[in-house]
Amino acid sequence: MVSLTPNKGAGRTFFVADLHLTDERPAATGRFFRFLLEDAAGADALYILGDLFEAWVGDDHNEQVAHDTARQLKTLIDSGTPVFFMHGNRDFMLAGRYAALSGMTLIGDPTRIDLYGEPTLLMHGDTLCSDDTAYQSFRSWVRRPLILALLRRLPLSLRRRMARQARAGSESAKAGKSAEIMDVNTREVARMLQAQQVCRIIHGHTHRPAKHTLVVNGHPCERWVVPDWYTRCGYVVCDSAGCALNVEDL
Ligand code: MN
Numbered sequence: 001m002v003s004l005t006p007n008k009g010a011g012r013t014f015f016v017a018d019l020h021l022t023d024e025r026p027a028a029t030g031r032f033f034r035f036l037l038e039d040a041a042g043a044d045a046l047y048i049l050g051d052l053f054e055a056w057v058g059d060d061h062n063e064q065v066a067h068d069t070a071r072q073l074k075t076l077i078d079s080g081t082p083v084f085f086m087h088g089n090r091d092f093m094l095a096g097r098y099a100a101l102s103g104m105t106l107i108g109d110p111t112r113i114d115l116y117g118e119p120t121l122l123m124h125g126d127t128l129c130s131d132d133t134a135y136q137s138f139r140s141w142v143r144r145p146l147i148l149a150l151l152r153r154l155p156l157s158l159r160r161r162m163a164r165q166a167r168a169g170s171e172s173a174k175a176g177k178s179a180e181i182m183d184v185n186t187r188e189v190a191r192m193l194q195a196q197q198v199c200r201i202i203h204g205h206t207h208r209p210a211k212h213t214l215v216v217n218g219h220p221c222e223r224w225v226v227p228d229w230y231t232r233c234g235y236v237v238c239d240s241a242g243c244a245l246n247v248e249d250l
Helices: 026-040 064-078 096-102 133-142 145-153 156-175 186-195
Strands: 013-016 045-048 083-086 105-107 111-115 118-123 200-203 210-216 219-225 232-239 242-249
Touching: 013 026, 026 064, 026 232, 064 083, 064 096, 096 105, 118 186, 133 145, 133 156, 186 200, 186 210, 210 242, 219 242
Parallel strands: 013 045, 045 083, 083 105, 118 200, 200 219
Antiparallel strands: 013 232, 111 118, 210 219, 232 242
16 A cells, blocks of 8 residues: 555645656656655646547557556545546547546546636647647547447457557658647637636647746636656646646656
8 A cells, every 4th residue: 555645735736648658658657656646645636638648549458557557546546636537639549447447537628627716728739739630630530439439349459550550640740740730729729718718728738838828808818738748747736826837857
């Protein structure tokens, strides 16, 4: 039994995304487990805003990191900190079986929460990159319930091969796209904030950790981008006084 530091994180809520956990990068996994024990323990909640895993081909995904992560999350949740999970573009096939195993609660993209009195919008962030029309059409095709149901019925080995091909395809497509196309469209951000009646958004996906300020309908608003865990790591943490971004070397 791992002992957690009691109440260290009480009154705070953590947001992470883009950990891209895989057996191939054990340093990031080790750092994430330390974050769960040392930072997230005792917090009011932990939100994982997508791309927890480098790839997820179904809940029969059998990398060691999947089993270890479920166990670590379960320990945190059993100690009283709920963990919420939103799909990213890498792990949108994560479903109820793994959620039950790890104890995580699946939430939709976008999700609007009341964060210590401040309405806050949570997103993975890929849908904000609306200039990347090729990606957006692929995304809406692959997320159709019928397509997802068909994908889930394919043999594991075939799904693995397809995931590898999709990653290679996305890498070569990215090489031909400008940095602006792969970042969020600021008009789309403003439109979402307005539509959801919030003045704060927290998202990941772009791997460009930052706090941005923008004015929507005359109101100063905040956009927080959580870091990826490739060569660095970190989180956004919020309490009743506001949010802060923490980025460290891995
Ligand atoms: Mn992503």
